Amino acid sequence: MSSIKEVSLRRATVADAEAIAAVRVEAWQTTYRDMIPDTYLDQMRVEDSFLHWKQILQALPAAGDRVCVYVAESEGHIIGFASGMLLPEAKFGMQAELTAIYLRPAWQRSGIGRRMVQKVARTLQAQGAESLLVWVISGNAIARNFYEELGGVLLHEQAFSWDGMDLKEVGYGWRDLSVLMASVNAMPTSSSVH
Template sequence: MTDITVSSIKEVSLRRATVDDAEAIAAVRVESWQATYRGMIPDNYLDEMRIEDSMLQWRQILQAMSQAEDRICVYVAESEGHIIGFASGMMLPEPKLGMQAELTAVYLRPAWQRSGIGRRMVQKVARTLQAQGAESLLVWVISGNSIARNFYEELGGTLLIEQAFSWDGMDLMEVGYGWRDLSVLMASVNAMRTSASLH
């Protein structure tokens, strides 16, 4: 991939995902996991991840979304016709840790990380959930993922809990961050975008 420039970042567009995006979303997820979670998740698990398996899962999610757009949203980030990232969120059936909605995924191809696109995607999902009635938002992060933790802390997220969980046969630790007022998240994103534009 060519070097990422300010102009290329500005040309990235966000749109609602469709079922046809399942394979591209799966590819981003696998690439991002394999680059991000080394040392946090066993290498053999990461090495065995397959786009085909993830694609089936995302096809189901996107099909469900088409029937429940008032509760689930998935957005993709596109550059020159290629999907470089995605983010998803959902209204929770009942509040969890006092939060009404959850940011369920934010992933970018490694070359596009720390470009500001992640913030834009988070804001897009948060605005959609806010329009659906959410006033608060929860996100889960693997405890050892310091980059993601710093990202959410910079966006005004408050550490709510740290707990053990079992996932696909692995025992891991996770932390939950939350925004009790989504306007705090929106203000943080806008402030960071303004600061970035001044440099």
């Protein structure tokens, strides 16, 4: 983890699109080695992800709190982000979904990811969600352990296609968001997150 201690969480704005894209690309290129072909990871570009995130962030005001994106920031630099949404209809009994969560590798295992999950879950809970779903590539043992430590229950495993690649993913869920909140609050954190 970085030696910088102060981290703040705030809602993302359109101006954050490039930084969010950079975090996503860096996280994919380090996290998904040996799960996704190196040729795909090596060809990932911030510019491609930037346009995607710019569109998402531009659409946020119309979505209200049904969709949310938060960034983790330290000394003016975005070090991570998380997003979530209420589902139009329940999947596996879950009413909302954690759609993305990424941290720069130097900041992983510092407690920031747990706080970002909690921030997204609280926002969606305030919109009426009582449950939360998240999908993860099945070979990503670190992420799977993270969700299990937070009390996530394995719900489903399935094949899916991403940019022409055949992959497997697993879905974890919390049927009661208060269980997730209690898990986050019970774990020690090693950085100062506001």
